[in-house]
Amino acid sequence: DTAVSQTPKYLVTQMGNDKSIKCEQNLGHDTMYWYKQDSKKFLKIMFSYNNKELIINETVPNRFSPKSPDKAHLNLHINSLELGDSAVYFCASSHGFGSNQPQHFGDGTRLSIL
Amino acid sequence: RKEVEQDPGPFNVPEGATVAFNCTYSNSASQSFFWYRQDCRKEPKLLMSVYSSGNEDGRFTAQLNRASQYISLLIRDSKLSDSATYLCVVTPYNQGGKLIFGQGTELSVKP
Numbered sequence: 178d179t180a181v182s183q184t185p186k187y188l189v190t191q192m193g194n195d196k197s198i199k200c201e202q203n204l205g206h207d208t209m210y211w212y213k214q215d216s217k218k219f220l221k222i223m224f225s226y227n228n229k230e231l232i233i234n235e236t237v238p239n240r241f242s243p244k245s246p247d248k249a250h251l252n253l254h255i256n257s258l259e260l261g262d263s264a265v266y267f268c269a270s271s272h273g274f275g276s277n278q279p280q281h282f283g284d285g286t287r288l289s290i291l
Numbered sequence: 292r293k294e295v296e297q298d299p300g301p302f303n304v305p306e307g308a309t310v311a312f313n314c315t316y317s318n319s320a321s322q323s324f325f326w327y328r329q330d331c332r333k334e335p336k337l338l339m340s341v342y343s344s345g346n347e348d349g350r351f352t353a354q355l356n357r358a359s360q361y362i363s364l365l366i367r368d369s370k371l372s373d374s375a376t377y378l379c380v381v382t383p384y385n386q387g388g389k390l391i392f393g394q395g396t397e398l399s400v401k402p
Binding site: 208210212217218219220221222225227232233235267271273274275277278279280281282283284285 | 322323325333334335336337340376378382386387388389390391392394395
């Protein structure tokens, strides 16, 4: 069974549309994250949640809205998609949000905006 | 200045070579340090944590120098399967466990 799973794996859509990416982890972790990897392969934190509570919100446009219905799920909804949103989005989870906790990543959602 | 800076790549080495990656970080309050590995079109995976005393895992040795804010990774007897991008990662103190990634160094091991 995949530990951190994201759906969809690929997402191709038009500028201006609204889309969601889902993430689920079966590791029993309390903390989940969203990262964005841009075309230059640079990985950057977007959000994190601990037990459904928002912990990190890194100056991401408010078109991006994370939602955590329970501690095993962290979804990402994006409104009014722009060309610059094209990237790979990775979900991750860890046991607690202490700085020494290793994070386990999903295999990414490749978002392409036409 | 980037928070975490790594050697520019790519590194092209023959099988069996020893290769070293360097990394510097700007936040002296950084608390935890890692090397992650990312294969082409795959997710990052934890390779090893880095401790002040230095640590080794098989052919991989990681070192941390807090005074110089410098991290290194040494790979001995490199294998074809070591070809990947190596990411230096730092977590600042008391910032919710967020990982700050370097831009990565690409390694290509040739037969």
